[in-house]
Amino acid sequence: MADRPKVCFDRILPRDLMRLQPTQRRDGRVRAISPIGKTWMNGSALHVRFMGGTAAEQAKAREQAGWWSEVANLKIEFNNAPNAEIRIAFDSSDGAWSYVGTDCRSIALDQPTMNLGFLDGGTSAHEFGHALGLAHEHQNPAGGIQWNEEVVIREMAKSPNFWDEQTTRHNILRRYSADQINGTSFDAESIMLYFFPASWTLNGAGTQENDTLSQLDKQFIAGAKMYPKTGNTVSDAVELKVNAQRRTSASIGKFGEEDLYRFTAKKDGRYVIDTRGPTDIVMKLFGPNNETSLLAEDDDSGTDLNAHIAADLIAGDYFVQVRHYNRARGLGNYTIKVRKL
Template identity: 65%
Template sequence: MPAPKCCFDHILPRDLLRPRTLMVGPGGRMRAINPKGKSWVNGSTLQVRFMGGTASQQAKAREQAAWWAKVCNLQFDFNNAPQADLRITFDDNDGAWSTVGTDAHSVPFNQATMNLGFLDGGTAAHEFGHAIGLAHEHSSPAGGILWNEAAVLKALAGPPNFWDAETTRHNVFFKYAADQINGTAFDAESIMLYAFPAEWTTNGVVTHANDVLSSMDKEFVAGAKMYPKSNPGLPGATALTVGAPRLQANIGQAGEEDLFRFHADTEGVYVIDTRGQTDVYLKLFGPNSATALIDEDDDSGYGLNPRISTPLLAGDYFVQVRHYDRTAGTGQYTIAVVKR
C-alpha cells in the first residue's frame, strides 16, 4: 500500500533551530497548534493571487478558504494583486504545502507561499489552515505519537511523496518547543491532522484523514488567541503621533493584542519601541495595510522590550503589541515612535 500524501511543512530556519523545551499540557496532549507570533492582525483581509491553476482548481481553493472565513474574523480577497499576501501555485510535482501565517511575508512577492499540487478531500482547507497560522497537529511537543522512524523513512521515500530522510525528519519528526505554540486538548478530527498508519508508530497511535473542519478547529480559530468575531473588521487602532511623548498602554488580559496606528509624513528612518517591565512582542505593518508585515521584534530594545528601526515611505502604519506569553501574560508598558 502506498504511503498517504503528506503536506510539506514550510517552517522557517529560525524556528527549526530553536532549542526545544518539552511540556505536557492538560490531559497530556495538545491540538490545533498555533505557533506564537505568526497570526495575522485580527480582522484582516488577506489578498490572494493565483500563479497558475485551472478554473476548477482555483474554485476549489476559494471554496475551502471560505470554510475558515465563515467561522473566524479573517477574510480572503482573491484579487490577484501583484503584492498579495498569499500566492498560490498548482504544481503537481511539488506536493501540497504552505508557509505558516505571517511567515508568508518572508517570501519574495514573485514566489509562491502555497502550493496545491493535489486537491484530495480537504487539502486546500488544510493549507489555508497553515496560511492563517496553524501548524500540523503531530508537531506538538505533547502530540503523543512515538514514531517508528525506520518505517516512516522507508514509506515516505517511495510514492507518492519520494522524500529523502532530511525532508521526512523535517515534516514528520520535527516538534515545536512548548513555548512556541498555543494549543488545546487533542482533537483527532482536526483538519490539521494527517493520516498515519499504526506501523508508523511504536505506541499504537493511528490517525485518519480529515476532510472538513472539526468543531474544535472552528472554536480554536474563532477564540481569543486567534481571530474572534466579537469586533468584525480591524479593531480600533489607538493613534500614535510621531515624536510625541511615550503613550501608556496595558495588556489587561491574556491573549490581548493592542493595535496602534501612526502616519509617516515623509520618507525616512522611524524607530518604534516599548519600555517597561512587561515582556511584549512587536509587529509593524504597512504602508496603508494591516497585513503587509514590514518587521517584527522581541528583545532588541531595553531589557525585554522590542525595538524596530527601519526606513519607511510616507503613509499609514499599524503596530501590533502582544505579550510574549499569550497564554497568561499581562502587564503595563509604554510605546513611542520617533523619526531619526
C-alpha cells in the same frame, strides 16, 4: 502499501529555527499549534491570486478557505490582485504545500506561496490553515505519536511522495519545541493532522483521516492567540504621533486583548517604537501602507520585559500590534511611543 498517505511540505522559512521567542506551556483546551510570529494582524484582509488551475480546482480552494474565514476574524478575498499575499499554483508534480502565515510576504510576487498539486478531501483547507499561521498537528510537541522511524522513512521514499530521509524527518518526525509554538495539547481530529497507518508507529496507534475542521480547530483559530472576532481590528487603531512630547498610556485590560496603533512616517529615516512599564509586551510592526506586511517583531529587547523595535522606514503609514506575552492570562499597564532619530 495501499494506505500510504500523501503528505504536504511544511514550508517555514529557515530563520524561524534561529529566531525563537519563549512561550510557557499551559494546561487547557487549546489544541492546534501555530509557530510564534506567523500570525497576520487580527481583522486583516488577505488577498488570493490563482496561478493556474481549472475552474473546479479554484472553486474547491475558495470553498475550503471559507471554512476558516467563517470562524476567524480575517477576510480572504479571491481577487487575483498582483500583490496578493497568497498565490496558489496547481502543479501536480510538486505535491501540496504552503508557506506559513506572514512568511508568505517574504516570497517574490511572481512565485506561488501555496501549491495544490492534489485536492483529496480537505487538502485545500489544510494548506489554508498553514497560510493563516498553523503548523502540522503531528509535529505538536504535546503529541503522542510514537513513530517507527525506520518504517516511516522507508514508506515516504515510495510513491506518491518520493521523499528522502531529510525531508521525511523535517516534515513528519521532527517535532516543534515548546518555545516555537502557540498551543499545547494534541488534537486527533484536527484538519492539520494527516492520516498515518498504525504500522508506522511503535504502539500500533495510527491517526485518522480528517477532511473537515475540528471543533478545536475552530476554537483555536478564533481564539485569543489567533484571530478573535471580539478583538480590535485595523479600523480601531489608535493614532500615534511621531516624536510626541508625552508617551501614550494604555493597558491590556482583559485576557487575549490586542492593542492596535498606526502612525505616519512623513520622511524616510530610522524610527524607534518602544514600550515601557511593568507589563511583559510582545509587539509587531506592519507596513508601509499595508496591515499584512510584517516588518518586525520583538518581545524583550527593551528595558526589563518591554518591546523595542528600531527600523529604517520609508515614508508611509504603519501599524503596530501590541499584546501581552501571555495571551491566556496576562494583564497590565504600559506606555508606547514612536520616535524618528
